[in-house]
Amino acid sequence: METRDSQDDSATYMEILVELELELGTRAEDAIAAMKQKNLQFYEVSFTMKPPVIEKFMEPGSNVVHLRKLIDIEKANSSIGPMPICAYQTDSVNDAITGCQWFPKTIYDLDICAKRVIMYGAGLDADHPGFKDIEYRKRRLMFADIAMNYKHGEAIPRIDYTESERETWGVIYRKLKELHKKVSLDLSSAKTGFRVRPVAGYLSARDFLAGLAYRVFFCTQYMRHHADPLYTPEPYAH
Structure with missing residues (x-):
């Protein structure tokens, strides 16, 4: 969803998270069909382990009017229960309706946090040892794409590391073994009971925590x- 900054009139994008609570006997497909009738555009549907709940992530760039359409659906369709709508700006993560800050309410919501990467892939600072290494930057971008497509509950993809990468890990492993x-x-x-999950690069402190x-x-x-x-600005796992 695109809005305009009041100071410099620049475009600001928001992602919309919609949680639907369905009454007994109502199918999730019925709720989805009701939304599509209003010409709403979605880029992801996520079903969690909570049976009566489905989550919708509206495509960034959608018109603000879509929010009103969602509210109209709730009023017009008696088969759909209460529908809390959380719309947050990707730069300030503020709820567009209530002003509160969005936060993950289930472990599946971490899929949203993981995509809000500040810098990833081929983007490296000038003081990074791989800044001028084209092949290294390509590999970083490949790893970033894998992480961006990962979803909670999936097996972490196994990586076929190059000989140079395995030698580099040998140096790191010996140091870690000592520590x-x-x-x-x-x-x-x-x-x-901690677990790890892939991420493409830097996260804000809020999303990491x-x-x-x-x-x-x-x-x-x-x-x-x-x-x-032994140089790294980010957490890592192999």
């Missing part, structure tokens, strides 16, 4: 540059 003996605690791992709230640690899958294996 692991000093600071790790088996009891913590068994009690916390949202993952920790669900015992999920966002990690990049790409390898560090061979010129300086």
Whole structure:
């Protein structure tokens, strides 16, 4: 959804999250059909483990009038229960209706957080050891695409690393093995139940901490540059 900034009239995009609670005997397909009759455009449908709830992610760039259409659907279709609508701006994550800040309400909502990457793929700072390495930047972009398409509950894709990447990991692994003996605690791992999930690059502190709230640690899958294996600005997992 596109709005205009009041100060410089620049375009600001919002993503719309809609949660539908269906009454007993109402099919999810009926709710979807009711929305499509209003010419609403969606780019993703996500079914969670909560049987009566479906989630809709409206395509960024949609007209503001679509919000009113959603409200009209709720009033006109008696088979659809209460419909809370959360619309947040991708730059400020403010709810467009209530003004409150959006936050993930289920672990499946982390799929939204994971896509709000500040910088990823081939975008590297000038002081990064791989800044001038074209092939390395291409590999980073490949890993970013994998992470952006990952959804909670799927198996983390296995990566066929190059010989150079495996050698780089060897340097990192030996360092981690040394540190692991000093600071790790088996009891913590068994009690916390943390898991990892791929992410394309930088996340805001808010989105990263949202993952920790669900015992999920966002990690990049790409390898560090061979010129300086111990350099990294992001968390990683292999």
